[in-house]
Amino acid sequence: MNDRYDPQQIEKKWQEHWEQEALFKVSTDPSLPKFYCLEMFPYPSGRIHMGHTRNYVIGDVIARYKKMQGFNVLHPMGWDAFGMPAENAAIKHGVQPADWTYDNISLMKAQIKKIGLSYDWDREIATSDPEYYRWNQWFFLKMLKKGLAYKKSSFVNWCPSCETVLANEQVISGLCWRCDTTVTQKEFDQWFFKITSFADELLKDCDSLSGWPERVVTMQRNWIGRSEGVEVEFKVEGADEAIKVFTTRQDTLYGATFVSIARKHPLVRKLVNDKKIMARIEALSEDPGGKEGVFTGSYAVNPLNGERLPVWASNFVLMEYGTGAIMAVPAHDQRDFEFASTYGLPVKVVIAPPPLCFAKRSSGGIRGQAITKAYEDDGVLVNSARFSGLRSDEARSRIAEFLEKEALGRRVVNYKLRDWGISRQRYWGTPIPVVYCDSCGIVPVPEDELPVILPTKVPVTGTGIPSLSEIKDFTGTRCPSCGGTARRETDTMDTFVDSSWYFLRYCSPKTGDRPVDPEAVSYWMPVDQYIGGIEHAVLHLLYSRFFTKVLKEIGIIAYGEPFKRLLTQGMVIKDGAKMSKSKGNVVDPDYLITKYGVDTVRLFCLFAAPPEKDLDWSDQGVEGASRFLSRVWTLVHRHHALLSGREDTQNIFSQMSSRASGLLRKTHQTIKRVTNDIERNYHFNTAIASLMELVNEISACTPSEADDTKLLRFSIRQCVLLLSPLAPHIAEELWSALGHDRSILHEAWPVWDEKLTMEDEIELVIQINGKLRSRVMIHAGLDDDTVKERAFNDPKIAGLMKGKTIKKVVVVKGKLVNIVV
RNA sequence: GCCGCUGUGGCGGAAUUGGCAGACGCGCACGACUCAAAAUCGUGUGGGGAAACCCGUGUCGGUUCGACUCCGACCAGCGGCACCA
Missing domain, CATH: 3.90.740.10 (Valyl/Leucyl/Isoleucyl-tRNA synthetase, editing domain)
Incomplete structure (x- = not known):
């Protein structure tokens, strides 16, 4: 074992190991309890930023923790790959939007892999893939048949900069949600999804979203506005x-x-x-x-x-x-x-x-x-x-x-809620599968002719990308009904359609003959834990709820709500503002990973604030996280000779020094605290704080009695296990240094013994009229009268009580005595 | 304007049910190691005071033996919605 913690070396090693062993591959297995952990998938802009990193790290800790608890964990990742930035980049750099997008995906995938996330990459999807968007088209046809998709002319929101219409949810205080341009009104003939016919159901089912932050549910209720x-x-x-x-x-x-x-x-x-x-x-x-x-x-x-x-x-x-x-x-x-x-x-x-x-x-x-x-x-x-x-x-x-x-x-x-306008006058999106025939009117493309393929080679000039209407190979077609000449619909779908059901596709990403495999979906869905930004409180989260209800009505799935629990993580802030290029306060995850190792970055993201609150970035705080991991490393290294290669069959300690018996209690208390902190709204910051306390206590312990070494071994093992979801690379390395052959992910999450968490001595607080006057050590579990006696016998209290009349004495078991005079 | 959230040291943040305010970390100070520095380790660290003690969780009031925690009024900051009849 190296005497110094060298993250660069061990992180690469373990990431390769996980990949070789295919540790994160999962399959449908009804004999096991399942857990579906999902983070909102990114738009492939080209680079991962700190907000992504925080989001995925939170999800990864949950996924690893649940796996150690024996759950069959589905933890997938993919790409929200259609959208405007690809078109802008194409114009700017003279590249094909498709090429730009897929290049970015491979860049970002490499970056994400360096974070050591437990994704099953076999389930990766990109919404721009015809095998994905064909099902957008398929859903559209189903909805058209049911009257849930329709075309009408109306005044709609128009973003002059994006040159496309926007749905109401996508206009934030009069500005475009993506580019902040003032939105104007324009009359347009466009396709709508009839979300209003689910208004009542969407509202009523808000009551069942007990695992969601209350404010998100409130925002949805207000948006529906009954x-x-x-x-x-x-x-x-x-x-x-x-x-x-x-x-x-x-x-x-x-x-x-x-x-x-x-x-x-x-x-x-x-x-x-x-x-x-x-x-x-x-x-x-x-x-x-x-x-x-x-x-x-x-x-x-x-x-x-x-x-x-x-x-x-x-x-x-x-x-x-x-x-x-x-x-x-x-x-x-x-x-x-x-x-x-x-x-x-x-x-x-x-x-x-x-x-x-x-x-x-x-x-x-x-x-x-x-x-x-x-x-x-x-x-x-x-x-x-x-x-x-x-x-x-x-x-x-x-x-x-x-x-x-x-x-x-x-x-x-x-209702305040309006129907969802989904037509976009853009190229890089899902083609809407209808054709216009002079004699038959609007004719849906038959299901067996799907997908309507979006051409990926388009003439890109410095000033723009032609809309689909200008691509003759695309528009020209024949009418499926009468066989005469016809032209295709040239608007594409809002990209929020793509993200309204991707979590279903992850359950069976390779299914070819239908959008989802019913068996896989009924096993994995709903998503047990969804994690993402608050900015989607109404947008994506409302659309996904709507889609889920539509799919239930079509008979694809059996339940009505997609996300059981929702965690909206806070922003990453630096110098009092959200990180942004224009403010120049961006911290690059790649740079930090190279400098400190990803475990340090992970630990800091988790420690600096609870996940739902904004995280104030601090370079010195990162140093602190790095220091802590080094201390854990040093601790194992110091006792390495005593620790490695031995597996104790039972953890019963009879001969211990008093210091060591305190450590046994601390260890069990830490298991309890870390577990409860994770269970209670994923408060990793306090979980890490208690792990730090444990490390401090182990460090102070030098084995003297016979069983001390055994206990030390036990405490260090528990400590590494508890650390493993948070900082998985160092945990794997230490676990192997402790003499274990297989990945720590196969180990069970530690359990505590309630009896061993109890203190046998407590510090009794003595108050007079509610003011702290003295403290005294007493045995735990004494009866009230004895506790009172001890309090009055305390010399300080006796002195203060001279000449006072006792009105009342309050005893709080195991904590304090309050004397009222 | 309406609705919601948040106010705790120099900083990030702790405080299960009303029971020791400030866990843990950062920073700072001092000490050890070093020719020296960095790193590391140790000690201290809410404010005032020599001390006894006093004050202290945005402000004011209330309930209680006891309030960061509960209730009422207000102030500040953030977020959502904003002619939704």
Whole structure:
């Protein structure tokens, strides 16, 4: 054994060993309990960064830990290989997007392999592989048949920089999720997935996601945005039209003073004949800041009280939500209030705050004073005819009932969630498998003609890549229905389609005749632990849940939720900011691995913070991690002669020095702590801290009595076993130095003996009135009276107690005595 | 504006159920080894104070024998949503 820890030498050796022994290859084996551990697969940008490293290391520790616990562990890796950057790189460097992508994959794979991750590389997939994306096309056809995929023209989000449309989830605060360009609206004919027909199920099943961080579940619930209300028809005076309005506040119906409809509402054209008015409506600002509107000249009738309400076209009513029209109640809706104030429209109070003592904020208005802002809370109805005097919640159901009975309206549920637009006007993606025929219209490509292959040799120029529509070999085809000439759909699919089911493909990546092998999927799924960034809280995670539900409906899989537990790891921060090229605070994993060895990098990533929190990068902290591993190495080296080649059959120690018996207890306590820290939300930082304590204690121990050596051997072995998922290379090397032939991965995870974790002496804390006054060592397990006696006998306490009367004495077993005077 | 999360030494972070605040590490200081330095090892390290002691988990209040932990109000920082009717 070398006297110095040399990570470069041992890491390479063990990585080769693992590969030769095929240690991470797994197969379906129903006789074994399974564990599916998955990290979000990367986009092959070319280089691994610290965020990837942290993500994969966390997953690797979990996978190795579960394997040692006897689970059959599926731990795969692959590539989210379609997407824009390949096109940009192609333009910049004059290469084929496909070549660029596959080159990056091999570069990144080599980098990832240096981290020593326990992947079954036989299951590697790349979404740009025709054998993968053909199933995207296959799912699309199934969904088309079921009416879950459809084409429609609508205003959609357009990113001028990416030159493609974006789904709602992909617009973050008005900016493109990928390039931060301001998104505009553009009318497009495009394909949608009907995610809204699963809105209720997606929402309801949020309740079952107990293994997910609560905030992610909340974000999904909010995104789906279910709200219950009523649709009410307001007849247009003097016309054969009615304006359908959606509201959740039917209790404020009597307070409506005007009706407001979206600029793009189809009724606008019908109601407005005056060209001047029409021009003013069209000129309304798109800026969501200021509320603007134009009186259409028409009036609508409130179905409850027959009042005439002016109809306004305004810029703050969304066409996409509800019915695209609202009843405006300025007294009880802040937006309507602002609008009414601007245009001098009346304000009519119909909800009075509950008795004053409960009112949070009163904004006046009850006795005719001018109000300063809308009262939006619930209260008691006033000025509402037969409904006056009811509480808001009661009034909502009574009015809804009444509207339904009189056929004036009906109860409805609305969602904020919109259908998922999946067409992308880009080259590097999955071709959408339909053709357009002049006589037959839209015709799906027959299943047996899949995959529709994306051409991988395209004319790349310095200014751009042609869209598929410009590649004649691709577009020209014949109609599968009539055999006549036809042209292919030239939009490709959103890459989020690719990542919505890749975790299923890993279960049987080579299955050729169908997307997944049902047996493999029913054994491995769902994913037991999924790990990735919080940025996908709605995007990828929502789409994957949707896809899972669709696949269940199609009959491919039997369950409805893909990810049992989710861990959203924090960002890697340096100098107070997320690592980025522009900030110049990037730390290169490769450089660190060369300098310190990957075990050090792994250990630091795990030790510096619990996985869900941001990790503050510290170069000195890395030194500390490196120092710790060297200390473990030195420790084994120091006792090497005593330790190697002996395997104790039983760990019973009768003759021990007192120091050694303390070490036995510490060892069992450490096994317990490390195990519990991993089980309890993967808190590797505290697990490592307790391992450090154990190493410190072993280092302080010099064997003297007969069994001391045996115990030392036991403690060091346990220590190496506990360290092995965290820093696997050094653990393997030390394990072999300790005289073992086979990989430490075959060893069982250590178990502790609860009896041996108990302290036989404890430090009793003595408080007077809750303040710490003294401490005394006592035997564990003494009864309360004896403990009290010991406390009062303590000279310091006796002195302080002089002349005081005892009111009460509280004894907490094994911990403290509090004397109240 | 609404919803959510987080506030603990010089720094990263600990503290199972309300029971010794600051585990472990970094940094710093001193010491050993060395001609010297690095590395390594050892000791110390929340603040104040010579000490006894006092103060201390964002702020203020409450519950309790006892509060980083529970309750109420507020302040600060971060994140999500933002005309969703």
